[in-house]
Amino acid sequence: MQIYPQKRGTKDFLTRQVDEARIPHAQLFLGLEGSGSLAVALAYISYIFCEDRQNGDSCGVCKSCNLSHRFIHPDFHLTFPVIKKDGLKREETTSNAFVADWRKLILENPYVNIFDWTVAMGGDSKPNINTRECNEIIQKLGMQAFSDGPKVMMIWLPEYLGKEGNRLLKLIEEPTDDTYLILVSEDQNRILPTILSRCQLVKVEMFSDEDITGMLQKKGANDQESIAEIVRLSAGNMSKALRLYNGTDQLFSDLLFAWLRAAYKGDAAETGQTVVQMTSMATDQQLQFLEYGLHFLREFVFWKTTGMTPRMSNTEIETSTKLSAILELSKIESIAEILETMIYAISRNANPKVLWMADTLAIGDILKNKVNNYVEKFNFAYQN
Ligand SMILES: [Zn+2]
Structure with missing residues (x-):
């Protein structure tokens, strides 16, 4: 045993x-x-x-x-x-x-x-x-x-x-x-x-750091730096450690970048393509991706506000750097709210195609400053 x-x-x-x-x-x-x-x-x-x-x-x-x-x-x-x-x-x-x-x-x-x-x-x-x-x-x-x-x-x-x-x-x-x-x-x-x-x-x-290290070594990992990174990111979760080792989380990081970029550009063909990619994933995978997105945004805010090392892989830090130009801190709360609403809707069997399309456009509007929050709208109306 x-x-x-x-x-x-x-x-x-x-x-x-x-x-x-x-x-x-x-x-x-x-x-x-x-x-x-x-x-x-x-x-x-x-x-x-x-x-x-x-x-x-x-x-x-x-x-x-x-x-x-x-x-x-x-x-x-x-x-x-x-x-x-x-x-x-x-x-x-x-x-x-x-x-x-x-x-x-x-x-x-x-x-x-x-x-x-x-x-x-x-x-x-x-x-x-x-x-x-x-x-x-x-x-x-x-x-x-x-x-x-x-x-x-x-x-x-x-x-x-x-x-x-x-x-x-x-x-x-x-x-x-x-x-x-x-x-x-x-x-x-x-x-x-x-x-x-x-x-x-x-x-x-949960597993100890030593257990995770042991399992990674058993799988053939030998680069000390990447082992230490996986141990830090997985926080005792053996499934996550193995996903990181196999590169599944890297896939999500790439996908998130592609999605936000498509939303920002607002190009109809590219948006359509991204939506097809999202809806072709199993429901549980879509939910896991959205949870990943929330985790990413939290770490992004932590990194931007404290300047301290986030719980991110090197690839994710690269993605964050690339996203810095379009992802202002003031917009993150609204985007996170959309992701949370999507999780709620998808887990209750909403039509995924309609949902992904509508929310990709909504995120695009936020990224391009096309929507102000209610407080700004209210202040504007009041002042005029
Ligand atoms: Zn026996």
Whole structure:
């Protein structure tokens, strides 16, 4: 069982439960995005299945380890949010349709988030866990175990479970022997309260700087300066560290620059092209980009007002320098307000094409000083 050193307290607590045969029936592993809560839960599940536990670690070589380390143990059931699968109706699509893709992705990188997962499914819609899935969970846990051991159902991101999740309450309240439900969540506030109150909570802390450094070195990073930069920018978030290492955030920085420049120039063809680029991203990716934009603006203001080093990569500082000419501090608040409104609208399924086009034009107006704020308008009217 591989759990990072700073997760030691969590690990001891979890392995002791298994060793002393008092595993809670329903547990919720809770850790922010990038905390590795999924990796911890998976290691814990392997430990439960292992036939030859070694002092707090699964042996890694027994038949059960062999299967559970590849997430194919027949008594290990998996549920996660999905989108519609080609050839199936949305309400018919459950985790079964995507389980091979999930295993492949998680074997490569257990620190992925919902955005990475949506992209891996080839999706452009918001994933969720539907009613049929809930019925399948109940059915799977009602079956006889294949081997003569425990049965485990892991639900990754139960925050994507709507009211239909209440179907699971009976399962949680009236457990069958040697059956365990493990929920792995990034956002406690979005979980059904009825489910939350019935689970034992396991909190997973963020990673230490040493852990992030270790992982980057394992991935082949050897330039000390760029390692230190990623450690500083990721602030304990392993997903973000890997995204920075793979260059995904650099992509957002380039895209943000292209977008603001198109808005400023107001050239119809270029604006149209940028809008197509934005709307061709999955919904979650659009939201992630807008969140990135807000983060960028905050750091930009911090940099401009204090002159201190922002939490920005060298590329982002270059982008900021280029944007300085058109992005005056007085305009940033209005632009940030637009980004926040867009996040709100997109997460509630507004028409993305109309939204991106209208807001690109609105940002263009702000950048070109075509709009004054209300106070200026009021003062002008008053003075005249
Ligand atoms: Zn084993």
